[in-house]
Amino acid sequence: MTDTPKIKIRDLHKAFGPKVVLDGLDLDVMPGESVVIIGGSGTGKSVTLKCTLGLMQPDSGTIEVDGENVVGLNSRDRERVNHKFSMLFQSAALFDSLPVWENVAFGPIADKTVNRKQGKELAIEKLAQVGMPPEVGDLFPSELSGGMQKRVGLARAIAGDPEIIFFDEPTTGLDPIMADVINDLIVKITKEVGATGLSITHDMASARKIADRIAMLYQGKIIWQGPAATIDECDNEYVQQFINGRADGPIEMAVRK
C-alpha cells in the first residue's frame, strides 16, 4: 500500500435545514483497503457516499480522490472522476427498462469501450463471476429475486473495472444465507478486481466479513475506527452498544425520548 489515501475526507459538513447530518467527518481509505462504515439509521452514512460520488454537495470540507479534491467539480470533471467509482446500491437500482445483460454492460457500452455485441459477452462473463448463468442475461430485473438483483448489481459494479467500489447496505433485505453469499462475493470480487472498497452497513456480520477496517459514525463524526478483528475488544461504549445491539447505552434513539 502507498501512503497516499485513495479517498481522503476532511472536516466534511452537511446539514438539511436545522438537521446536522455530517459534522466534521474525517476518514481515509487506503488503496486496496476495504473500509466499512457502521452506524445507526440517519447518522449520515449514505450522505457520506453521496457526497463522495457528487450526488450531493457538502456544505464544507474536502473529499480527495487520489489527491484531487472532488468537491464542486464541474460535470465534465465529475464524469471523469466517476470513472474510478462504481456502486452497489441498497435496492440494486437496476434499470428496469433494460434486460439484465444491458444493465451489466451499461457503463462500458455508454463509454463506447465495447460495442453491444462485445457488451453482451462482457455481461455474461461478469454474471459468471457472480455465479449466475448466461440465460439470466436475457431476463428483465423485475423477473429476478432480491438476491439475484443484488448479484446483478454487483456484476454491473465490476463491469467497468473500477478502482473504487461503494457498497450501500449490501445485505439489507436478504435472508442470512443469501446475505452471506453476497458478502463472500464482495470479498472475492474486490480482491479479483483489485479495487478499494468503501461500504456502509448496520449488519455486523457483513461488516466483520468484508472489512479490513471498521469506522463507526455517530452524530456526523467518526467516533471510532480500527481493524475489523479488534472491534470486539474496543472499549468505546458507543461501539459496544451498537455491535451488541443493546437498547440501553449512550446511544439514545429518538423514539425513546
Add this chain to the structure above:
Amino acid sequence: MNILQPIGHYVLKFFKSVGALVLFTFTALSHCLRPPFYPRAILRQMIEIGYFSLPVVGLTTIFAGMVLALQSYTGFSRFSAEGAIANVVIISITRELGPVLAGLMVTGRIGASMAAELGTMRVTEQVDALTTLSTNPFKYLIAPRLIAGILMLPLLVLVGDIIGVLGGYLVAVYQLGFNASNYIQSSWEAMVAMDVVSGLVKATVFGFIISLMGCYHGYTSKGGAQGVGKATTDSVVSASILILCFNFILTVLFFEK
C-alpha cells in the same frame, strides 16, 4: 404582519419554482445540442411518442372532424351557407383542433408516463446509478425525450389533420349528402399553407412543453409513491395549461392583423 407572512412565503416559493424550471430548461436544452447523443434512446422515445400515440390522436381528430361538420351544418343551414362547411372543417382542424387536441391527448398519454417513469427511477435510485456509471442523466434521460417530443408532435398533428379532415368528409358526404368531388374541391381550395404551417409550429412548441413538463416533474420528484403520483398529476396539469396558454400566444402572433 401575519397576513403578509404567508403571502411572502408563497411568492418566494413561486419564484423559486420558476427559477428551478428555467435552470432545468436551459440545462436540458444545452444537453440536447452537445454530444454524446444516444440515438437508440431517442429512437425508442420517438416510437413511444409518435407511433404509439397514433391511435389516440387519430380517434380524437376523426371524431372532432365529424362533430365539426355536423354542427357547422346545423348552424350554417339556417343561413343557407352549407357550402362553407369544408372551409370551417379545414381551418378549424389545421389551425386549432389538430394541434390542441393532439397536444392534450399526448399530454395525458406521454407526459404522465414520462413523469411516472422518471419519478420511479428517481425514487428507486436508478438516476443516481446512471451518475455512478459516468452517464449524465440529462443526456441519457431528458435530452432524448425532449428531442423526440419536438420531432414527433408535428408529424402526429399532420396525420391528425388529415384524419380530422377525413372525418368531416365522411359526415358531409355519407350523412349530409354532399357531393364527394365538390366537397374535396372546396376543402382543397380552403386549405392555406399558412394554416397548416402555423399548426405544425404550434405542435413543435406543444411537443417541447409536454416533454419538458413530464421530465421536470418526474426528475425532481421525491417522497416515494406519493411523490411519483404528485409528479404525474403536476406534469399533466401544467402541460395542459401551458399548451392552452401558448396556443393563444401563438395564435395572436400568427393571425393578429
